[in-house]
Amino acid sequence: MGPGLCQDGGGGRSLLSRALGHSPGLIRIAAGITRRLLDITLTPCCTACGQLLSGVPESGLSLCDACVTTVQRISHPLCPVCGNPCQAAGPHDVTCGDCSRSPPHFHRARASFAYAGAMVRLVMQLKYARHFDQAPPLGRIMGAVAAVEELDDVDLIVPVPLAVPRFVRRGYNQAALLGRATASILGRPMKAGILRRVRDLGPQGRHGPRERAARVRGCFSVIDEGMVQNRRVLLVDDVLTTGATASECARVLTRAGAVRVDVMACARAIRDSG
Ligand SMILES: [Zn+2]
Numbered sequence: 245m246g247p248g249l250c251q252d253g254g255g256g257r258s259l260l261s262r263a264l265g266h267s268p269g270l271i272r273i274a275a276g277i278t279r280r281l282l283d284i285t286l287t288p289c290c291t292a293c294g295q296l297l298s299g300v301p302e303s304g305l306s307l308c309d310a311c312v313t314t315v316q317r318i319s320h321p322l323c324p325v326c327g328n329p330c331q332a333a334g335p336h337d338v339t340c341g342d343c344s345r346s347p348p349h350f351h352r353a354r355a356s357f358a359y360a361g362a363m364v365r366l367v368m369q370l371k372y373a374r375h376f377d378q379a380p381p382l383g384r385i386m387g388a389v390a391a392v393e394e395l396d397d398v399d400l401i402v403p404v405p406l407a408v409p410r411f412v413r414r415g416y417n418q419a420a421l422l423g424r425a426t427a428s429i430l431g432r433p434m435k436a437g438i439l440r441r442v443r444d445l446g447p448q449g450r451h452g453p454r455e456r457a458a459r460v461r462g463c464f465s466v467i468d469e470g471m472v473q474n475r476r477v478l479l480v481d482d483v484l485t486t487g488a489t490a491s492e493c494a495r496v497l498t499r500a501g502a503v504r505v506d507v508m509a510c511a512r513a514i515r516d517s518g
């Protein structure tokens with residue numbers, strides 16, 4: 245056995261040798277298993293599929309080569325308001341039917357990635373499995389996209405809040421983790437305590453866009469109106485689905501005196517342009 249491994253400091257007998265009855269063969273096998281377990285624990289794994297990685301990729305996102313190929317960046321042409329891609333409309337940005345019929349309360353929304361492929365698993369791991377290490381690289385990419393899309397001329401960054409019981413259960417707000425990294429790239433302050441979610445609707449999976457917009461109304465309030473009056477706000481969230489939540493946050497922030505609310509999300513659901 246190597247020096248320092250499981251030594252108890254009392255007469256040179258190791259804990260392993262006592263446990264295994266001095267059998268050198270068993271001790272060697274047990275030591276090998278221990279080393280292997282430590283290697284597995286300390287080696288980075290793909291956050292999406294669990295495969296061992298040879299090292300942490302330069303992007304900082306813990307994804308294997310196969311999973312990286314399923315990640316889609318959002319690119320133009322897109323709706324200049326909600327940021328939904330609109331390739332079918334030609335090479336230029338065109339306001340989508342939804343934004344034309346019912347303009348959201350935010351000024352513009354953008355997302356770094358399509359909410360598809362390995363990005364779904366990555367966001368879920370960040371959201372529910374405490375993979376905090378993925379928030380800084382995702383937030384840095386969000387900051388870079390926000391700068392390219394000229395969403396960086398803001399006074400404040402505000403994460404979409406969780407309802408208090410959910411925050412207490414989970415112990416953290418993934419939007420705030422992303423917002424902190426985005427704020428550091430943009431060199432703008434993040435204020436997490438400005439917005440409060442006063443009602444929690446739970447999963448919205450079965451509800452369509454109109455129903456979501458109606459259900460989310462009245463779910464948020466501004467705690468400190470003085471902090472948002474005459475300010476330009478960048479609202480940050482992990483996933484933009486229909487945009488109803490972001491629009492409702494923008495509505496209450498604007499009503500409290502914000503002069504403009506833009507939205508930056510890590511990922512967005514891609515819908516057919518209509
Ligand atoms: Zn993978």
Ligand SMILES: [Zn+2]
Nearest residue numbers: 323326340343
């Ligand atoms: Zn749109």
